[in-house]
Amino acid sequence: MEHIEKLAPFGLFDARMPRYTSYPTAPIFSPTTDEASQPVWLGALDPQVPVSVYVHIPFCERLCWFCACRTQGTTTLNPVARYLEVVEDELKILAKTLPAGIRMGRLHWGGGTPTTRCQR
Secondary structure (H helix, E strand, O other), X not given: OOOHHHHHHHOOOOOOOOOOOOOOOHHHOOOOOOOOHHHHHHHOOOOOOOEEEEEEOOEEOOOOOOOOOOOEEOOEOHXXXXXXXXXXXXXXXXXXXXXXXXXXXXXXXXXXXXOOOOEO
16 A cells, blocks of 8 residues: 555444445354255344445555455456356346345455456
């Protein structure tokens, strides 16, 4: 980060913020959590309440010193393209599990550098 001194007055580095990279959030998981848990949790969602969706893209042109996300560096877009194919497949599976009528209220992208300029 090149301009940390410009951002510091806004308090961006003073707050401890929650992470929202999983559903349910990390404190819900326990030793009894298994593959049958997710459909139960997703099935309990209220279709009248829009959900927020987080899509993690774990690739960066270079790794940032402050990042706590699971990511890796790459010099090409090939692994990113393959990863997005898998994410699309997962979303199709997920769509079969969600309650009818569920709507997305927010979409969050994270985990990597969204402006990567890697070569194919």
